[in-house]
Amino acid sequence: MDGSLDFEFEDPLLSSPVVTKKRKKVIGLDDLLSDYYKEKSKLVERESIQEKAKKAYNSDDDVNTKEASLSEVIDQCQNQMKEISGEEDMSMWGMRVFGNQKVPPPLAFPGLGSCALLQFFMKNELNSLFELDSDKGDLFLEGLLANGWLSKLAFICGHVEKSMAVWTFNLMLYSSKEELRTSACDFWCAILSSKDEPVLIDWLPSYLELKGALEIYGFEYKFSFNRDSLPAGSNCGGPPQNIRSWVRFVAACSHVRNKLSILSTSEAEELVEVIIFLFLDHQLHGLAVLLYECMQSLISYFTEKEWKNSCNKIAKSLACRVPRDLNCLRAVECISGYDTCSKQLRSSVAYQILLVCFDNKATDEEEIMRLLIAINVKEKGCDLFKMYIYLVLAENWLLVNQMLEHKPVINEMWGLYLRNCSCQISSTDLRSFASKVRNKASYLLQGTVTK
Amino acid sequence: MENSIGRGGIEENILAILDASETKETRDANDDRIAFLEAVRAASIVPESGIPPTNKMCAAVFRILRVGKSLELIMPSFQLLNELDKRYPRLYLSSSDRSKSSSSAPLELVLVKEAWLPFVADLGTSSSEKEVADKNLGGPFDSSGFHLLIQDLAKVARDANFKTLDTKSLGSMLVFQYLLNVLEGDMLPRKSGETMNWTLLRESLLNMVLISLQGSRKLNYKVLVRDCLTVMCGLYQIQSTFSNDPTYLETSVVKPSDNCDPAVAVALPEIGNNTCIAMQKLLTLIMELDMSKKEADMQGYTTRADGVRTPLIELILDELTYNDEILCPFLQVFNDPKWKLEIILQYIWKYTSKPPVRTRRSNGSTDDATLSGALKCFSSTTSTKSIIKKIGIEVIQLLLAHAFKAHLFLSSGKCPALGDPDSKEDVRDNPLVEICENMISAFNSLRRVDENMEVLSFGKEALFTAATILSTMS
Numbered sequence: 001m002d003g004s005l006d007f008e009f010e011d012p013l014l015s016s017p018v019v020t021k022k023r024k025k026v027i028g029l030d031d032l033l034s035d036y037y038k039e040k041s042k043l044v045e046r047e048s049i050q051e052k053a054k055k056a057y058n059s060d061d062d063v064n065t066k067e068a069s070l071s072e073v074i075d076q077c078q079n080q081m082k083e084i085s086g087e088e089d090m091s092m093w094g095m096r097v098f099g100n101q102k103v104p105p106p107l108a109f110p111g112l113g114s115c116a117l118l119q120f121f122m123k124n125e126l127n128s129l130f131e132l133d134s135d136k137g138d139l140f141l142e143g144l145l146a147n148g149w150l151s152k153l154a155f156i157c158g159h160v161e162k163s164m165a166v167w168t169f170n171l172m173l174y175s176s177k178e179e180l181r182t183s184a185c186d187f188w189c190a191i192l193s194s195k196d197e198p199v200l201i202d203w204l205p206s207y208l209e210l211k212g213a214l215e216i217y218g219f220e221y222k223f224s225f226n227r228d229s230l231p232a233g234s235n236c237g238g239p240p241q242n243i244r245s246w247v248r249f250v251a252a253c254s255h256v257r258n259k260l261s262i263l264s265t266s267e268a269e270e271l272v273e274v275i276i277f278l279f280l281d282h283q284l285h286g287l288a289v290l291l292y293e294c295m296q297s298l299i300s301y302f303t304e305k306e307w308k309n310s311c312n313k314i315a316k317s318l319a320c321r322v323p324r325d326l327n328c329l330r331a332v333e334c335i336s337g338y339d340t341c342s343k344q345l346r347s348s349v350a351y352q353i354l355l356v357c358f359d360n361k362a363t364d365e366e367e368i369m370r371l372l373i374a375i376n377v378k379e380k381g382c383d384l385f386k387m388y389i390y391l392v393l394a395e396n397w398l399l400v401n402q403m404l405e406h407k408p409v410i411n412e413m414w415g416l417y418l419r420n421c422s423c424q425i426s427s428t429d430l431r432s433f434a435s436k437v438r439n440k441a442s443y444l445l446q447g448t449v450t451k
Numbered sequence: 452m453e454n455s456i457g458r459g460g461i462e463e464n465i466l467a468i469l470d471a472s473e474t475k476e477t478r479d480a481n482d483d484r485i486a487f488l489e490a491v492r493a494a495s496i497v498p499e500s501g502i503p504p505t506n507k508m509c510a511a512v513f514r515i516l517r518v519g520k521s522l523e524l525i526m527p528s529f530q531l532l533n534e535l536d537k538r539y540p541r542l543y544l545s546s547s548d549r550s551k552s553s554s555s556a557p558l559e560l561v562l563v564k565e566a567w568l569p570f571v572a573d574l575g576t577s578s579s580e581k582e583v584a585d586k587n588l589g590g591p592f593d594s595s596g597f598h599l600l601i602q603d604l605a606k607v608a609r610d611a612n613f614k615t616l617d618t619k620s621l622g623s624m625l626v627f628q629y630l631l632n633v634l635e636g637d638m639l640p641r642k643s644g645e646t647m648n649w650t651l652l653r654e655s656l657l658n659m660v661l662i663s664l665q666g667s668r669k670l671n672y673k674v675l676v677r678d679c680l681t682v683m684c685g686l687y688q689i690q691s692t693f694s695n696d697p698t699y700l701e702t703s704v705v706k707p708s709d710n711c712d713p714a715v716a717v718a719l720p721e722i723g724n725n726t727c728i729a730m731q732k733l734l735t736l737i738m739e740l741d742m743s744k745k746e747a748d749m750q751g752y753t754t755r756a757d758g759v760r761t762p763l764i765e766l767i768l769d770e771l772t773y774n775d776e777i778l779c780p781f782l783q784v785f786n787d788p789k790w791k792l793e794i795i796l797q798y799i800w801k802y803t804s805k806p807p808v809r810t811r812r813s814n815g816s817t818d819d820a821t822l823s824g825a826l827k828c829f830s831s832t833t834s835t836k837s838i839i840k841k842i843g844i845e846v847i848q849l850l851l852a853h854a855f856k857a858h859l860f861l862s863s864g865k866c867p868a869l870g871d872p873d874s875k876e877d878v879r880d881n882p883l884v885e886i887c888e889n890m891i892s893a894f895n896s897l898r899r900v901d902e903n904m905e906v907l908s909f910g911k912e913a914l915f916t917a918a919t920i921l922s923t924m925s
Contacts, residue, residue, distance in 0.1 A: 092478070117919070126891065126918050130911055140911070148786075149912050152859050156920050178720055179691045238713045244721055285522035286621065286718020289530060333489060338497050400497060443490070446464050
């Protein structure tokens with residue numbers, strides 16, 4: 001993108017309105033357009049006066065020409081705007097996290113009708129009313145599940161049979177019926193988190209099952225940055241509705257670590273990464289609260305001792321996988337908890353991405369600050385988009401964790417870096433992202449002064 | 452002092468981020484709004500000693516929630532508002548450090564008077580009818596605005612399928628959820644005292660909203676209640692049929708869809724479900740307030756200014772009685788066991804000739820007694836016959852089965868596990884066993900009266916559960 005927005009050698013009249021579209025704070029687009037039209041209409045007026053002098057009889061034509069020339073200019077402007085905004089796709093984050101879905105496993109569970117819960121009842125005299133047999137058992141159990149009886153029965157019996165556990169688990173992850181997947185998820189959350197009524201569960205899912213479900217949903221462990229996926233109504237793939245239950249279940253699992261061990265620490269680490277990637281998909285915006293809660297319960301899964309190490313591992317692994325555009329900022333910002341552990345994670349993820357951005361040339365904090373300060377923003381070839389990313393990453397690395405309080409050297413370098421960004425970029429700088437970098441830096445600089 | 456200077460400066464800086472983008476709908480303006488939300492978070496939420504947001508900042512966040520056009524803006528503003536309320540509550544309990552009394556002194560209610568609210572300040576003064584809603588787009592709500600919001604949601608719930616649902620209706624749902632969080636956050640601390648204190652409850656936001664609604668000539672409380680029920684039942688029905696619609700299934704596999712934004716489709720079950728829960732919260736909060744008011748009335752604490760309001764439970768019962776269509780979805784979706792049981796029992800009593808004598812006690816044990824009281828109405832053939840005549844056999848089944856389920860969720864005590872020998876002696880005393888037996892015999896007596904009776908599947912599930920409980924315990 002270097003130079004692509006460099007209009008210095010172009011007709012200033014044509015290019016300037018377009019460029020200012022992004023710099024409205026400096027000179028309003030409207031101002032420039034109106035200036036331009038003033039000039040233009042003066043010109044047209046002058047011409048028309050001349051023409052009127054020649055042929056005073058044809059004034060209608062005159063108006064038409066004026067209109068035509070005006071609309072031509074407007075069209076030109078609009079086209080140019082479109083072109084520019086096309087190039088600006090990078091100012092959007094968003095990834096297609098889900099590709100094509102695979103065929104889910106069959107939901108019917110052969111031995112279900114002969115589960116003890118039903119068999120027990122069939123001996124009951126009441127069964128004359130039901131005419132329940134092993135064949136119709138599935139349907140009846142679905143009703144019990146959907147209407148919320150099943151969890152109550154589990155508490156009363158203090159026991160969930162294997163067939164029941166597997167069956168409900170699969171419904172939760174793969175059923176296409178909202179009613180069933182939600183109630184199956186409710187059922188699992190209830191039996192996992194029951195406090196005063198301990199329930200013996202004969203079968204527990206493992207991480208493999210959770211991971212397998214993600215693969216069937218089309219979740220791609222290797223991500224592709226897909227700009228086409230951004231407009232609404234895009235086709236092919238996309239998350240299935242079951243992802244909601246999946247997320248809720250993961251949250252419930254990590255809550256009950258002290259009772260049931262479903263996840264290992266390394267699996268929980270992977271899940272944190274998955275949740276962060278789910279945040280990168282625009283299609284999942286509506287689940288933001290759910291994802292946030294899931295992330296919080298995953299983070300609280302770790303003991304204090306484990307966290308130091310795990311936090312680092314997650315950050316390093318993420319840094320290698322996140323694209324180094326606005327997506328990486330989103331990945332940092334979606335870690336929005338305000339407990340110490342979340343802040344640590346946010347800070348380390350930002351730091352690790354920053355290291356990767358500089359191809360791991362820096363090995364410690366001072367070195368990375370030195371690299372940042374060495375960037376000359378006045379230089380024409382300086383990539384201000386990258387600069388913007390560095391700036392936000394550094395902000396998150398340094399400010400979220402109150403790291404600066406203990407490191408005066410870094411603090412000083414940070415101040416210098418901010419001054420570089422805010423003072424050396426002039427307010428009339430028309431390069432892409434110049435105003436963004438400048439505004440951000442001066443905002444942060446004011447923050448350091450008020451402190 | 453230092454804090455307040457810092458706060459002003461920060462407010463200015465943070466609000467400056469929004470400056471240029473007040474009304475625009477460009478990508479840049481949206482970026483600015485997101486940057487603004489992040490900045491408020493960074494200043495007020497993230498640091499341990501964060502700076503409370505100023506009223507202008509809160510109002511700006513709320514505006515973004517109300518007028519935001521994309522989920523990308525609506526969701527974080529919704530989250531941020533809730534976080535701010537949690538972090539800086541307007542009303543909270545604190546141990547009174549100023550008081551000289553001993554450490555066991557009761558907690559003191561602290562009201563931060565200057566704190567921002569999504570409701571207008573003069574809610575209580577119902578006399579002044581203002582047309583705020585249109586003029587003040589994105590601003591705080593007054594009671595008529597609140598009514599309008601619920602009306603909008605009812606409209607969505609009434610004729611929407613998920614094709615017509617858009618980001619705007621999701622936004623309204625989130626606004627409603629937030630308002631409910633505020634109303635609840637304002638109510639809970641007032642109720643935390645050991646004894647009910649009507650003076651505190653009278654000043655609650657919810658009571659002010661209700662008084663203002665009552666005082667208004669334009670607004671009709673009854674209509675509002677009907678709309679509330681429509682929202683709750685309608686949204687529930689949209690969702691339960693959601694996935695089964697073939698057009699959606701197709702879009703989820705390959706077909707491009709013009710009318711169904713995938714982000715909205717993914718968001719709807721989550722946000723819709725939470726809206727149902729919020730609506731249920733509104734209804735239970737009002738019913739509890741009604742109950743407290745009645746109690747205060749009896750003790751002579753209310754004044755003329757408190758006005759007269761038909762208790763919500765009566766209005767709900769009217770709706771359920773005269774609008775058959777919503778009875779079933781209402782029972783399905785409304786799952787606060789205590790109030791559900793109460794509503795069902797009152798419904799049954801409306802039709803039984805001799806309402807059982809109830810002794811009012813505030814603890815939960817009365818509920819046990821009353822359900823078995825209701826079940827006893829079915830012990831004789833004649834009384835069963837007369838109830839069937841009045842209520843209809845299907846409705847009776849639904850009522851009994853739902854009441855039984857609510858009862859199960861209320862009786863939290865763990866039942867002895869299968870084959871636990873020690874507990875066998877107590878079985879006869881267990882009220883749950885009695886309820887289960889009466890439940891089964893009530894259904895049997897229904898069948899005796901009407902031989903062609905078809906047992907509804909929900910009824911079967913209830914009977915199955917009752918029978919399983921019995922065999923587990925014997």
